[in-house]
Amino acid sequence: MPAPGVPVHCPGPVPDGVLDAFWRYDAALLANDRDVLDALFMPGPDTVRGDGRVLLVGHEAIAGFRSGRAVIPTRKVAELQVRVLAPDAVLIMARTADGAATGLQTQLWQHTADGWRVAAAHVSLPARSAPAPGAVPQAPVDPAVWRVAGIPLLPPLGSGPLDGIGVAVKDLIAVEGHPTGGGVPAYLAGQSARPASAPVVTALRRAGAHLTGIAQTDEFAYSIAGSNSHYGTAPNPAAPARLGGGSSSGPAAAVALGQAQVGLGTDTAGSIRVPAAYQGLVGFRPTHGAVPSDGVLPLAPSYDTVGWLTRDVATSAAVAAALLPARGGTPPGPARVLRLPLAERLAEPLTRDLFAGRVAAFEAAGTLPPSRQAALTAATLDEWFAAFRTVQAYEAWATHGSWIEAHPGSLGADVAARFAAAAAVTGEEAAAARATVAAAREQLREWLDGAILVLPTVPGPAPLRTAGPAEIDDVRGRTLRISCLSPIAGAPAISLPLTGHDAPVGLCLIGAPGTDLPLLSAAARLAAAPERTP
Template sequence: MTERMPRPHAAGDGEVPVFLPDGVEAPAGLVEAALGYEAALMADDLESLAEYFAPGPDTLRGDEGGLLVGHDTITRFRGRRGGAPQRRIEALHVRPIDDDHAWLAAVTAPLGGGRGLVGQLWERRDGAWRISAAHVSAPPRAMDPRVWRVVGDPLLGPTGSGPLDGHTIAVKDVIAVEGFALGAGVPAYLAGAAPAPRSAPVLDALRAAGASVRGIAQTDQFAYSIAGRNAAYGTPPNPAVPGAISGGSSSGPASAVAMGHATIGLGTDTAGSIRIPASYQGLWGLRTTHGAISVDGVLPLAPSFDTVGWLTRDGETLAAVTRAAFERMPQQRVDAVRLATAALELPALDAPALVLAPALADSATPEVTRAFAAGLDALRSSGGRVDVLDDDALVAGALDELYEAFRTVQAAEAWAQHGSWITAHPGALGEDIAARFAWAASVTADAEAAARERLAVARTALDAALGDAVLVLPSAASVAPPVDAAGAEIEAIRAATLRITTVAGATGRPALSVPGLMAGGAPIGVCFVGPRGTDLGLVERAQEWATALKHG
């Protein structure tokens, strides 16, 4: 039986068809509550919406971005998203369970086109109907502009066959793709860019091994951020932690891989831009040895530290990409380092992994410190030897010098690369990136020179302390912060995280973020920093370490 009940809703007054099984009546007040909730949603009435959802930690709301658990989490999500897309209710299907519980399915018609579906479990508490669980299915997107700038099926096919047959690549929008302009996450920069005459050699190497290009993925503006928030295009979703930032600046490739849109994220890492999104989203991510992979065709940020790297969902794929890239890259570019294909012999779990206690105490949040300590215990219980550097004071001082000198040199080089364009295009950048470049513009030549001297001293001290050992650290100082975290909070997390990540950036060492730990219900990566030129050996050994972390 179909019952038609006139009810007002946000798109205007009209009749909403309400469908029930034959002989079944809708519980009193339920349909009114459902349509009242819809009206509040369309009006972005946050106070009323909070009342419509059942209180307590067990309330659920899911959509394409993942599952939100708890009334407070759901309320916070609503407050930061700026309202829901306008829609009409086309039909409401009611399936009563008992006098105080019912399942509702609403067919929605977004004003922008398409059809969606909302499923809700309602329960009556103290005479009022409230939602205890909901799932929202929006019309499928052709492309999520937060993740992709352009996408194809494929965008570019493979040029050969090999170990990457069937794999797809999300290319960070600072790496040249033949026939497409490079945008660097900045609409005005994209508007003035010409199509690239050829792809970056690293992309050519992966295509020669059998991979195709799925598309060009978004990045933080000029890759000068580790947050993943882009003022022009939005924040790519983090499927591992719904409502949290994705991490940057390889944010688009990371999200594309985490969501299953691509199997390989091709990105860059200057100060942690691969390792941090890998940590936040539970991915594998490798920053290669500085200078080991050509950066031709890659938009520079700070050439003294810029590297190319990749993200994957598993270690086997990461190893295959690493092997393919090094085997197919011009070898004259890695004369100064040991080739990854002739990697240092590292005895599986017997190799000493050294943890810098000051970095943990001073930089990581307590929940990350606890999770990381548990990870070290898992390595030890699996037969691994985890040593602590004898001279903590030396290392702590070196880290302080490293961070301050690194950020100064990075800023000076970033301004040298992009300052002229930024000066000629006022207002083109988001507030956070504009502020970072404004500080970069203030770095004097004397300050840069002094920072380079300090950087060399700190690098020498760390090289002497580490030798050929593998350093183990948290990949980031915290789990992924909420999307609506204040700018000051993001900056504090950035400073704490960079104090850890710049160890690899400033020493030019390869660094690999491995998933396996959880902190506060969110993933946190373990970072293994190896001797220069040992990229492939590091990836291969880390697969054993990851097994130990998983079973610890």
């Protein structure tokens, strides 16, 4: 079933069925028929698919990547070059066109008992013709990453430590001239353009940064998965078959893709640190309240904190220099390091071993002083976590409940269920939970006095994009039991990449409130240390 008018060039006869299979694949691609696409790729761990950004190995990884793809190709095949390598192996190169854009798709087809299947594929991303003189070039925009982007969207307002740095701003943070959408199209539709940017955005621009664009968020930031039922699932370049984490999903993906150097986001329960861990980035959550939250759409103000994602600690420190108040220079680092065995036991065995080995290597090299253990029982952590979630839910409903009731059906099922549960929290339950959180905060701050707490950022790699709701909810629960400690304490935390898995995880440092700069200094020392284990 070849497309009419598409020239097919082959030095000899083309084996029966292979072109029919190719055109079935092409039709399924343009229709986003994932079942047909999955069936036409060779099953097993040896199938490969690559493009200019990622290399996927194995049918499962390819299917997972495809399930989260938000941008569906609109190009058409303009020409085919076919080469028969063997009776059961055919190479097909397709020249594609989409307006002025041209691309190349290369596939190795193999004949199996079930017919022709793709064993290897590579896609060259479209090359667009140069803009006319005086025209403003347009950047390709993935709607799962960006709500709006520009070149730049807003220019710098001065010069400083962030000269030349592009910033992706989470769609909770006010950007002048644009409405704030909160990851919810129905909410966005009712908003007007903001007359002024949030102070944190203005501070970055005064330090030399420009805004690359407004990046997507999970709906109202009430998720750590990195998916949005309206805009799609943002990519995870470090592990394309896996979720990228959220709720600062767009800023994280923009930084990981190299489309921005800084992702400005928020972290209520882990929304910066979790995507940082899942994508091999540096994620910094400052002391609660250290960065002004004016002009930021809230979720749970007791915990909401403006923070940022970068690809290295040096860039994170440059952002801190622009946003955090100077405290008479950088004080010396903490004399003590604490570990929390309970948090480590929540991690999967490989993550636990990887974390323990890295900490042991740091101690052996003198990069970290010898650690001691902080005693915390599972029952106490469960009590703290339940109280944290109760306060978060109560405040989330107080923030968004009226709008949600007035706009039924505007949220995806997972976030809607979370808000429905939040609506049931009573004032008395919230007051009791606040008392528990206050006691937990006192204990955590006592531990952190003159010390840093070192623990895994997440229990393991991100769930696969094909994971079901039950698996994602289980990962969410184990992750939040670890990530809630920093917001309970109101303390700064930084997640550093921890590699050694087939996908990234993270090593997290938590410092006492107000020790943001020495915490960054400690992180810089660890990041510069050799990646080895004893």
